[in-house]
Amino acid sequence: MQPDRSGVATPLVSRPGATPPGPGATPLQHLRALARSGFGDGASAVAGLLAQLDDVLDLEAAGAVLSGARRREQLAATGLFTAQPIALLGSCTLDTLPPLLTATMLQAGIQPEIRLAGFNQWRFEVLSGAPTFKDLAPRVVACLLDDSAVFAEITDPLDIEEVEARCAAFPAELRQWTQAAQDVLGGLTVLCTLPLSPLRRDRLIDYRSKARLEAAWQRMNAAILDLATELSGTVVLSDAALAARAGTVFGSDRMRHAAAHSYTPEFLHAYAQELTRVARADLGRAAKCLVLDLDNTLWGGVVGDDGIGGLRLGGSYPGSAYQELQTLARDLEKQGVMLAVASKNNEEIAREAIATHPDMVLQPHSFLAVRANWQPKPDNVRELAAELNIGADAMVFVDDNPVERGLMRELLPQVTTVELPADPAGYASCLAGRGDFNLLKLTGEDRERTKLYRERSQRAELQSTAGSLEEYLAALDSRLTIEPADALNTARIAQLFGKTNQFNLTGVRYTEEDIAQRIADGTGTFFAARLTDRFGDNGLIAAIALSEARDGAWSIDNFVLSCRVFSRNVEDAIVGLILRSAEEHSAAAVLARYTRTAKNAKFAGFYPAQGFVLDAAEDDGTSTGFRHDLTSISDLPDGIRVVNDEGVFHVR
Known part of the structure; x- marks a missing residue:
């Protein structure tokens, strides 16, 4: 056994006779060793090892190692992953997407069977009855297009009126394609708005035409986003949101010419992560409960030492950062996410601070359960899961202390532990951007979840007296x-x-x-x-x-x-x-x-x-x-x- 960077001991091999990687081996080398050994008991380490891969190219390599029919059979035999068949279509080369998607989905406990249509065959594949996916029965059908899907039908890209007309017509074409894809393939259809490449934009030299092109493109993307509400069984991702997470969108000119690669690996990784969130929501595996630390997480300072009046909360930085996290938690709670506290603290003092600090956004009624004591936090989170009658895998743990995060990963790895940045200014953005609680559709009962659980507590109290x-x-x-x-x-x-x-x-x-x-x-x-x-x-x-x-x-x-x-x-x-x-x-x-x-x-x-x-x-x-x-x-x-x-x- 060798500890990973979070302190979790990960098995290196699972079968007698397999050769373990040497000292100082990377997570990717560990994954290769596990794959060579047939996984066995070591399959439980796969998700944790994938979580340690920060480099996109390493993730792609790991996904390639874990792909293929034989690897799927071996991982499926462990019973640790939920199978989900995925059909991918697009207008550009997407050969790096399947291994990236394999890596991100396995990290989330999902084992995808991914099949990719031929280059720029997204229209023909569906119109011809989807022969590539005939025996796949995909649960998710994802189509990622680039701007060539629009400009291929434009005879003169300098004719701004022709471009505007094409942009206006494209959402209706995509609607027809989506309906045809659902008729042929079934499953959940995932679309994405289209980025406009610099080369398309910059060939126009007058600013009036540039503005008209941008306006037409934004109207087109807005109409594509509207398909999410107009068509059942359809999710539409935002290219702008993906670009913000990836930090880059378009691949190099050399790769565009040599291999028809429109997008960077980083953008495709962001897309794979978002598609994984969609797949997880489709399987009903979105997280349900946010477990929050108090000191230096929901407020600045240690209430037991600094007193309620000495806490940094609200006003200028850093108090504004802690209040921002509370505001996010409040908004999550309004959408049905259960809130709980796991804090090393005196319970009476902690509850008093929650109830009386004038800048608290979250109030005592915001939390379904509070554990403020000196027990190990994994024990408290286990108790919280039992009290709320949910699995530990439905809980997301947020704590500023890296030691507490490492302990949670080691002793209760089913819990999703958020790796917060060092600066509290980034706490809210970090948590919101993860999408742990994302749903396909928010129902009225989702919004009422906290109320329902409070009523269940009243029933439990009645049962205890019956x-x-x-x-x-x-x-x-x-x-x-x-x-x-x-x-x-x-x-x-x-x-x-x-x-x-x-x-x-x-x-x-x-x-x-x-x-x-x-x-x-x-x-x-x-x-x-x-x-x-x-x-x-x-x-x-x-x-x-x-x-x-x-x-x-x-x-x-x-x-x-x-x-x-x-x-x-x-x-x-x-x-x-x-x-x-x-x-x-x-x-x-x-x-x-x-x-x-x-x-x-x-x-x-x-x-x-x-x-x-x-x-x-x-x-x-x-x-x-x-x-x-x-x-x-x-x-x-x-x-x-x-x-x-x-x-x-x-x-x-």
Whole structure:
């Protein structure tokens, strides 16, 4: 074992007989050694080693080492990475993008299977039925264009009126292409606005024409950005945002001539990072909780030594920098990010400072949980995760102290630890630019997450005073409502399928487009379940996919339930309603399937507990089929009032 720069001991090899790298070996050399050895137990070190690679060319080399069918099979066998097929298309040479994307995605726990269309084949590939991606079934389809995609159809680049007309028409062409790509390939489509290269701009010598070109180009990009709201299943990235992170956009003239490389490796790396954030959000793996240190993080100074009045917060620098971080945290909280504190401090003093300092942006009610004590911070963060009922991998830790950050990486590597700059002036920009909490679409329930968790704390308090589980459930006065999928709830239904990992009985993750398509063609129906009780509305807590199966039977294609309502018999009530609806509609039986995933093993016996029996005809070797013949349906559980009629579910 050899410690990395954060203090984490990383295995160098995983198979007897493999040759370890020598002393002082680089992270890239470690990765090569792991790849040669077949990874094995050493696969757990891959993400940490990739995180240490600062040079873009090293990242590209690492991605190349970790690519290919054999490497994918070896990494997949470890069970540490989530597979995600990716289709890439573009108008320029993008051969360095797949290895960069492989490196960034593996660092995020995603194992991509990337397939790249031919040079400048983005139009033809889709129009010809996408033969390159025929057997890929991509979950993400990304198209990165350069300005040649626009200027290739312009006969005279000096005719500013022709250029303006072409810029005005291009967004509509891109809209048609996107719709065609979604019809042919499915999945989430990711577009990007187009940078205007200096060579295109600078060939015009009069400033009036330069201004008209820039204005036309900005209007075009604005219309492309509008596609994100006009088209479902579409994300549009901003080239300006990527350029700001990369610090550079266009490749050298030599590479443009020799290899048709429009973009620098740094720009492609920034694009790969953003595409990774999109892919992570698509898989429902965006972070949920921001854990903040206090002293010299949320305020300047040490409250135990300096006193509340001696803290630097607000006003001029550096107090303004700490207040800026608090303002960012407040805005994240308004968008559903949970806030918590992990600080080495006297709790009474820390809480007093939060409550009484006049320049605090964050208030006591901003934090769902506070751990201010002298325990190791990894222990406190574990406790916070347990209290909030989320995984440690859903938490982002921010602390000014590099020793605390190193300890968190070593003892709780599942937590995302932010490497803050030395100057607090950059704290807010550093955290915001990471995109750890980025979502495909912010729902109303996301915004209400903090409120929902506070209400759950009240339920927990009630449970602690109840004499029995039955008494507790009766006191909650729970009311269950089943809602068919519609324009108002489909985004949340797709989010539940995408984000739920524990009670996810088949692991199938339906997107909004999947839901709309199956409803439209009659191959499936989708429902959500809402639970309210004496403390408030829990929101939509379950999603169900049904279809008509063989011989007049119904099929539960997937059933997911939010972990925040575990142990309240909600899942029993929902399946009971499905069985009653099937009986009312004269179905022959109800079929169901359980497919084991990395996180749903505890629910392997769920269907047998509901009266289902094994169905050999539905056992395909990868999952277990079950059947309920509707001859004996159990009573619905006590403690839950069903708002709907019992026949609310249907399959067409």
